Amino acid sequence: MISRSQLIGQIKQKKSFLCVGLDTDITRIPEFLKSYPDPIFEFNKRIIDATQDLCVSYKPNAAFYESRGVKGLQSLISTWQYLPKDTLNIIDAKRGDIGNTSDMYAKAFFDEDASGMSFDAITITPYMGNDSVTPYLKYDGKWIILLALTSSVGSKDFQYLETEDGHLYETVIKKANTWAGADKLMFVVGATKSTEFTDIRKHAPDNFLLVPGVGAQGGSLEDVCQYGMTKDCGLLVNSSRGIIYASNGEDFADAARAEALKLQQQMQVELEKAGVI
Amino acid sequence: MISRSQLIGQIKQKKSFLCVGLDTDITRIPEFLKSYPDPIFEFNKRIIDATQDLCVSYKPNAAFYESRGVKGLQSLISTWQYLPKDTLNIIDAKRGDIGNTSDMYAKAFFDEDASGMSFDAITITPYMGNDSVTPYLKYDGKWIILLALTSSVGSKDFQYLETEDGHLYETVIKKANTWAGADKLMFVVGATKSTEFTDIRKHAPDNFLLVPGVGAQGGSLEDVCQYGMTKDCGLLVNSSRGIIYASNGEDFADAARAEALKLQQQMQVELEKAGVI
Numbered sequence: 001m002i003s004r005s006q007l008i009g010q011i012k013q014k015k016s017f018l019c020v021g022l023d024t025d026i027t028r029i030p031e032f033l034k035s036y037p038d039p040i041f042e043f044n045k046r047i048i049d050a051t052q053d054l055c056v057s058y059k060p061n062a063a064f065y066e067s068r069g070v071k072g073l074q075s076l077i078s079t080w081q082y083l084p085k086d087t088l089n090i091i092d093a094k095r096g097d098i099g100n101t102s103d104m105y106a107k108a109f110f111d112e113d114a115s116g117m118s119f120d121a122i123t124i125t126p127y128m129g130n131d132s133v134t135p136y137l138k139y140d141g142k143w144i145i146l147l148a149l150t151s152s153v154g155s156k157d158f159q160y161l162e163t164e165d166g167h168l169y170e171t172v173i174k175k176a177n178t179w180a181g182a183d184k185l186m187f188v189v190g191a192t193k194s195t196e197f198t199d200i201r202k203h204a205p206d207n208f209l210l211v212p213g214v215g216a217q218g219g220s221l222e223d224v225c226q227y228g229m230t231k232d233c234g235l236l237v238n239s240s241r242g243i244i245y246a247s248n249g250e251d252f253a254d255a256a257r258a259e260a261l262k263l264q265q266q267m268q269v270e271l272e273k274a275g276v277i
Numbered sequence: 278m279i280s281r282s283q284l285i286g287q288i289k290q291k292k293s294f295l296c297v298g299l300d301t302d303i304t305r306i307p308e309f310l311k312s313y314p315d316p317i318f319e320f321n322k323r324i325i326d327a328t329q330d331l332c333v334s335y336k337p338n339a340a341f342y343e344s345r346g347v348k349g350l351q352s353l354i355s356t357w358q359y360l361p362k363d364t365l366n367i368i369d370a371k372r373g374d375i376g377n378t379s380d381m382y383a384k385a386f387f388d389e390d391a392s393g394m395s396f397d398a399i400t401i402t403p404y405m406g407n408d409s410v411t412p413y414l415k416y417d418g419k420w421i422i423l424l425a426l427t428s429s430v431g432s433k434d435f436q437y438l439e440t441e442d443g444h445l446y447e448t449v450i451k452k453a454n455t456w457a458g459a460d461k462l463m464f465v466v467g468a469t470k471s472t473e474f475t476d477i478r479k480h481a482p483d484n485f486l487l488v489p490g491v492g493a494q495g496g497s498l499e500d501v502c503q504y505g506m507t508k509d510c511g512l513l514v515n516s517s518r519g520i521i522y523a524s525n526g527e528d529f530a531d532a533a534r535a536e537a538l539k540l541q542q543q544m545q546v547e548l549e550k551a552g553v554i
Contacts (some may be wrong), residue, residue: 023378063374063381069392072385073350094374096402097340098429101300104340115346125373127404127424129431147404152375154406157452161440168438168445175434 001141002088002120004183004232007208010056010086011233012277015268018260019057019090019210020047021240022079023064028245030252040065040075043252045082047244050253054260057088057236059210080117088236089120090145090210095132096125102135110139121145123188123210126172133179144185148173148200151190151213173203182206189228191219191237197227206230212238214263221263225270233276239263278418279365279397281460281509284485287333287363288510289554292545295537296334296367296487297324298517299356300341305522307529317342317352320529322359324521327530331537334365334513336487354393365513366397367422367487372409373402379412387416398422400465400487403449410456421462425450425477428467428490443476450480459483468514471500478505489515491540498540502547510553516540 002010011017024040033039048058065076083089095105105122112118121143124132136144149159149169159169166174173187182204189200191213200209209228213219214237221237228235239259247255271277279287288294301317310316325335342353360366372382382399389395398420401409413421426436426446436446443451450464459481466477468490477486486505491498491514498514505512516536524532548554 025381061378061381063372063378063385067381067384067388067391069354069385069394070347070350072392073347077346094372094402094405095340096373096404097371098427098431101338101340104302104338104344107344108340108346111344114344115349117346125371125402125404126435127373127402128371128427128429129434129436131429131431150375150405152405152408154375154408157406158404158445158449159406161438161442161445161448163438163440163445165438168435168440171438172435 002086003141007056007088008232014053014056014264015271015277016054016056016264017233017235017237017267018055018263019059019236019238020051020055020243020260021092021212021238022047022058022060022244023240024244025064026068028248030248030250032250038075038078040072041078044079046253047256048082048084050257051243051260052084052087054257054264055087057090058083059090059092059238061240062091062093077116080119088143090123091119091121092123094123094125094147096128097132098128099131099135102132106136106139110136110142121186123147126176130179133176137180137184144180145210146172146176146185146187148187149189149196151192151219155190170199170203173200177204177207182208186210188212191224194220194223194227197224201228206234208234208236210236210238214239221266221270225274229270229274229276231276233271237267279363280418284333284365285509291330291333291541292548292554293331293333293541294510294512294514294544295332295540296336296513296515297328297332297520297537298369298515299324299335299337299521300517301521302341303345305525307525307527309527315352315355317345317349318355321356323530324533325359325361327534328520328537329361329364331534331541332364334367335360336367336369336515338517339368339370357394357396365420367400368396368398369400371400371402371424373405374409375405376408376412379409383413383416387413387419398463400424403453407456410453414457414461421457422487423449423453423462423464425464426466426473428469432467447476447480450477454481454484459485463487465489466505468501471497471504474501474504483507483511485511485513487513487515491516498543498547502551506547506551506553508553510548514540514544
């Protein structure tokens with residue numbers, strides 16, 4: 001559990017707003033790990049050890065674990081247990097369903113007694129409306145991170161549609177901000193659209209934005225910060241593949257650390273430029 | 278694996294287009310089952326035994342299994358193994374993510390070697406566009422069931438928004454029908470909106486529609502059929518709680534059968550009325 005003020009405190013202390021995405025794929029991890037009973041967990045453990053002073057958040061992507069059935073879920077649970085308690089630990093699950101089903105997903109990811117895991121935050125998809133969001137708000141101190149504008153090609157299919165109330169992604173942000181405050185609700189905003197950050201900040205002046213797509217996918221950290229940073233930082237920038245697969249040799253953890261450090265140093269410059277630190 | 282023509286064949290043979298939703302909740306199943314090693318599976322097994330001649334489809338809701346962690350996933354895998362091979366077995370997972378993540382969800386639910394399960398169909402949420410759909414199409418003979426118009430209160434938040442191209446749910450249907458044919462793609466359309474079926478059939482004349490919300494949630498089977506049925510039937514009507522929790526005593530399976538039979542008999546009337554059988 002990590003509150004907004006604790007998150008901001010972590011950002012200032014670590015001079016970083018980096019989120020490390022744990023999209024751990026058995027086909028991409030170093031060979032030598034495969035002799036361990038749980039290679040995926042061994043990989044994540046070493047990545048966490050190598051990066052935790054440089055980042056404020058971790059984000060396992062549920063799909064990568066689910067693709068391996070029971071053993072994948074066990075790797076996810078072990079990873080959750082190992083995550084530092086002062087980072088914002090996000091499960092990237094992109095769930096979205098009616099109320100009684102959302103209650104069950106909330107148990108799956110927020111209730112350790114029920115499922116063995118209790119992340120601090122979950123990503124949610126907005127198509128089904130408030131039923132998909134409000135059941136999670138019952139959990140004290142937990143966060144919802146709602147998809148608004150994503151960074152993939154498919155974002156053009158629906159998210160940019162003009163509605164009576166602006167683009168669909170703007171309508172989502174405005175509506176969702178009537179359901180919860182900036183102490184419980186963040187939005188996913190893809191970094192390949194840095195010019196849109198100006199519009200988004202009109203509707204979400206205080207919400208933290210989780211930003212994928214910097215680096216490998218072509219987004220510029222400088223642009224994101226210029227248009228998206230607030231006095232409290234207000235950004236979590238995610239990198240997954242660029243960090244965790246920096247090397248696939250025995251030096252993978254050192255290589256991951258080097259990439260994370262590079263991003264942390266750029267982030268420090270941006271935080272100083274904006275007067276956050 | 279069940280093709281469109283096999284599905285239509287099953288509908289004609291069983292005189293039913295019923296889908297039984299396995300939203301199995303440990304707090305709602307009969308006490309006596311709790312002494313079994315896997316009470317959730319024992320419940321599902323008896324429901325399947327009692328209903329399989331009356332329905333053409335089963336739909337476990339992933340959230341209910343995920344909420345119980347590893348043991349829940351084991352119940353889901355056992356349930357999948359037990360499902361008849363001639364019914365359309367749908368995992369109600371409502372996933373939706375970028376391409377490389379959708380590939381992983383496809384493995385989770387369509388690739389037995391990877392995860393222990395291989396459902397015939399998966400429900401998908403459209404917000405992230407074609408990346409969320411196309412990765413599943415690589416699996417021969419599998420189906421995507423895309424959310425269009427849902428039956429919960431939250432459907433009003435975004436699905437009815439007017440876009441340049443009709444309501445959002447209409448835009449979703451039109452666009453998705455350019456990605457796949459009616460032999461691979463179905464839509465979820467809530468039964469509480471039977472008058473909208475006429476509009477939906479303009480954009481989706483041939484697609485099967487998966488219809489939740491009949492019965493407990495207030496939708497009328499007769500209305501759904503009047504506006505939504507095609508010459509091939511074109512409908513799968515789901516009932517979950519109305520069937521599986523018809524009784525919570527030792528007679529629960531008989532009570533479930535009685536409810537399923539009632540629906541099957543109404544469906545037979547509708548199929549005859551429309552000249553499908």
